[in-house]
Amino acid sequence: MPGPAGPDEIRDAYRRCRRVAAQYGRSYYLATRLLSAGRRPAVHALYAFARTVDDIVDNPDTRSTAATLDALDAVETRLTAIWSPIPPPATSALPAEFGPVLLALTDTVRRFEIEERHFTTFLHSMRMDVPGSPRFRSRYPSMAALNEYMRGSAAAIGLQLLPVLGTVVPRADAEPAAAALGNAFQLTNFLRDIGEDLDRDRIYLPADALAAFGVDEKLLRHCRTTGRTESSVRRALAHLVAVNRDLYRVAAPGVDLLTPRVRPAIRAAARLYGAILDRIEEDEYAVFARRAVVPNHRRLRLAAGAAIAG
Template sequence: MTALHDAAPGAVPAVGDLADAYRYCRRLAAEHGKSYYLATRLLPERRRPAVHALYGFARTVDDLVDVEATAGRPAADCLAELDRVESELLAAVAGAPRRGTRAAVLAVADTIDRYSIELDHFTAFLSSMRMDLPGAPGYRAVYGTMDELREYMHGSAAAIGMQMLPVLGTVTTVAEAEPAAAALGEAFQLTNFIRDVGEDLRRGRVYLPADELSAFGVDADLLRDCQRTGRTDPRVERALAHFVAVNRDYYRRAEPGLAMLDRRVRPGMTAAFELYAAILGEVEDGGYRVLDRRAVVPRRRRVALTAPRLLGMLAATVR
């Protein structure tokens, strides 16, 4: 990417710099978010760069806080880098991008301006990412209550849904559609937590709230024992069944929001809704064996769920 020169207050990046930034985000989505990237191909062409920018920014930040993937890089260095990302974003949104500003930051700052996206959705996302970073203020390896987990999910999931909303477009006001978009983000996130209990446990994290686990006689030690021995335990199964039921309530609250979306993106988002919700059924059908394996919707069912919706989206884009 062409580096930005120092910009005076109120200046905007040169067209070439911005175009390079969007191309970078597009490549990032194509290389690292293949399913996500393919889904964006079904959106109206003019909306795709903004969706790539949102992905590029989230991916850039996620890579910074993934200490395990950065070969043991000190958490303090990751935190300092995260702070710099936020500083770069605030400067770019204010119209004064700094020399060396990351491409994803440039692109997302332009997207924020073009689609009038609330900056708070991005600062909330950054706050939640700090909660994943050891040594950062507010870092949590475990969550005591659902309220604590929802504080995290507000930035990690609900805010993402609300970032996307102005880009996708609505047939209502954005404000009217935001609660459902937030609920859908949280529904997807909670599904991830249920599906990835084993993976998160190996990384020293338990996202499912401790107080609700303990109501079924489950704690981190029992989870680790089941993971180590490969055995199942009725207490764990009952706890996971509870969280599946809670998760389905999130989907119920999110579902009315699908009808609020622009008709051209509605089929694709409905497909995503149904596909993610289907993961919960796979968890149930697999006997809640999430500590030593990952629940996956079989390819045949994925096609059955998504093909009609994607065809509907294709039809909507040419009307």
């Protein structure tokens, strides 16, 4: 095993994480600009870790199912070592790009005392995305089933962030709202990306909620093929947008449980993601033809408004 990383190496690792956040998480990255300099790198590290794992899972053409699961196992082994004094065994399954990300993540976890269970839960859901895995799912019959997936893919990330953000109440009291906000962000992504997910043979929306409006997979695929959102699908999506907005409402009181200095950033993130739902509605639910994108000038205005509101 190599010796402990030096300060320069750790700084370089955080810079890499910042570049990942800036490239792939535009709304997320913009909101982090409102955080203090001491917290921003940690948030970038958590984002880069989740993104890098997601890239392993979402690139099946570059590795087999067995190799993908081996890579996730290697990541989990290395993660476990953060909380253990025993060095992890060397493994070639760990993707090279994880080196600096794990270095920054390790520093973040130790400085902010983030619990291991939130990463274990995250990796559990990531295995649900691997075709051929015993846990694989590409369809979700109900919101309860989707919530099981989001417990790791979204809520766990909110709980990872909580120690970095800090709270004015016992951390456990702030956890339900943090988990709800993570789920709200994730569901927004699912509504925005329904067309792209169909192309990957995934449907991250509850089948029973769609069926209540007469929508099935065949109709969704028809909409993707034609680029037109049929009226019954628009009604189903409008319902799910309302469900999504309710998640944001549940999460909103939790912002006041956070350290005052971080509240503008979290409000900004919620407003920026909420604006994606506005955009979906403004586009008349044309999510099968194009991705709902919030214009930069509007994103900046929303972020500035959150900063002023405090």
